[in-house]
Amino acid sequence: MKKYVLTIGNSALSIISSTVIVLPFMFFLRISATHTVSSVLPFVIFYTLRTTGIFLIRGIKTSLNSASLLKISLYSGTLGSIFGIIGSFFPELYIISGFFLGLSAAWLPTANTSINFLNIKNNLLLAKNKYFTILTLILIGYILFIPSKTSFIIFFLFYTVLYLIAIITLPTLNQYAVDSHDLESYSYQYLGLFVVFFVLIFSLRSSRLMKNIMQFDYFIWGSLLLAIVLIVSKLFFNRAPQRNVPNLLSYISIINGALGNYLFLFASLYVAGYYGHHDLFTRFYVPYIIGIVTAPIINKVIAKKNNHTIFIMLFIGLLIMFFRPLFPWGILSLSITKGCLNLKLNHIYMTQDNLPSDKRIWVKNTIQSTGSIIYQFIIMITGSLIVSDNNHSIKELLDITSQGIPSNYSRALMIEWNLVTTTILLIMIMFYYFFYLLTYIKINR
Known part of the structure; x- marks a missing residue:
């Protein structure tokens, strides 16, 4: 019993x-x-x-x-x-x-x-x-x-x-x-990153839901300041929290985090802005959750294969996202791929003997969250740049991401925004193969 x-x-x-x-x-x-x-x-x-x-x-x-x-x-x-x-x-x-x-x-x-x-x-x-x-x-x-x-x-x-x-x-x-x-x-x-990320994400999310332009400005300037500080710190001090994680593995973790935010933030914004909030459940949440549930089953089939199989699945899923009628199927495909990649990374991190055994998943999720947060900032900053380039105000961007019923302009914005954000992820995948090639050459010298 x-x-x-x-x-x-x-x-x-x-x-x-x-x-x-x-x-x-x-x-x-x-x-x-x-x-x-x-x-x-x-x-x-x-x-x-x-x-x-x-x-x-x-x-x-x-x-x-x-x-x-x-x-x-x-x-x-x-x-x-x-x-x-x-x-x-x-x-x-x-x-x-x-x-x-x-x-x-x-x-x-x-x-x-x-x-x-x-x-x-x-x-x-x-x-x-x-x-x-x-x-x-x-x-x-x-x-x-x-x-x-x-x-x-x-x-x-x-x-x-x-x-x-x-x-x-x-x-x-x-x-x-x-x-x-x-x-x-x-x-x-890490405590410093927590404070900075907390303030920026709080400003971003509250500005969107409250349609507060001033808070969104705080987010934009805060993100730029953070980028400058990180670049200066890397160039002149070269200090970062000790991870002892191979660069290629760290980069894959960042992609996994970026993919998660692309799915959960941008895909939901796209569906709401192009189809309307009433379609969120059928066009976003249903395929997303089905993907989460079925990923462990599909992962058993590809578990013995290398990372390339998962990245090919990811590449195909992102290509599907360019075709509007197939958008929910793209979400399903990427949700499954995200689940498989996450499971694969969990196994890889647990074999990293140079990391404390109890904290290996902690390290993985920290790097992954960093990728997720930074990509979230990229999504919203590119959205604001697209709106500004089309001679519209930031307030219209906040209205579009919060309104229940789509308009002609919201649909046009989502098509252009999708083109930019999806392309960024595709470029990140291409860089993965570049990093993989460099790592392979280094090992076989």
Whole structure:
């Protein structure tokens, strides 16, 4: 009986780990639809913490390992879900919900992945109950179809139950042993990145949802200042937080992060701007989530192949994005590819013996998040440049990315914007082959 309960708990933990980035994002975004300060803040706080939280935990002096971080993440997510239930009656409490769920989304997938890998190595991995998993995913799909106001309380109630069930697995973490040499020292440089990225992303997200031009200007100038500081630091000081990661692997991680933001930020903006917000669910969320669910299955087929197979899939998926009728299929293809690439990177990082064993996934997700954040800045800056070049104001860009019904201009903007952002990713993939060739020549000299 105890073993059965643990499999249910492990299934719940796996589901949360896979969905905590996507589902709260969707529901907090629904809550922000009124574009008031109190409705926008929960989404902005959730998204900002979810994106930058990995820098915070690596930048503060702490002896936390993946097991203790998982415990904190589960308790934090439980609190966030409970405040989400209460927020259905007292909307101001959604802000607290966004705070705790943001921390959980930032840390739980990283901690859970680290523990799973080391448990596999030590033959301690718990089984999962596939029937519970299938039923839960069906219920989540049902909740997504419920009208917004009703779906809020049902979702947060359902997520609270999932977190409570996942907490059942915590006693098994006592088997998770971490030696001191398996940890790493903290770095104030990560703490600095956390502060800078937090401020910039907060300004960007809040400016979009509140249609605040001044905040968007702060984001633009802040991004330019950050770029200058990073360039000067690299040229004259050559200091960066120690990663001990091969350059090619680091670059692939950056591409993985950029791909994630291209999918989750730009693809959703494109669908909303070209087709309208009412089409987001069918043209974006459905193919995106199907891709996430099916990626592990497809990855088993290509797991024994090299990285080139995944990059060919990525290249084809990006080409599909140029054809408007096939855009949802492009999202599906890229979502599957993103999942396969992420799984491949997890395995590669866990073989990096020059990194602390407990922190290998932490390192990978830090580099990946850096790529995601920087590419997010590139997307929004290129969007503003396109608008300005067409003699339109930044306010129109903010209106277009927030309006529910598309216009002729929003459609024209999205076509041009898609051409630029997709091309940038394609160029990044071409550079991957360039880096690969240089690495191959260096090794075989």
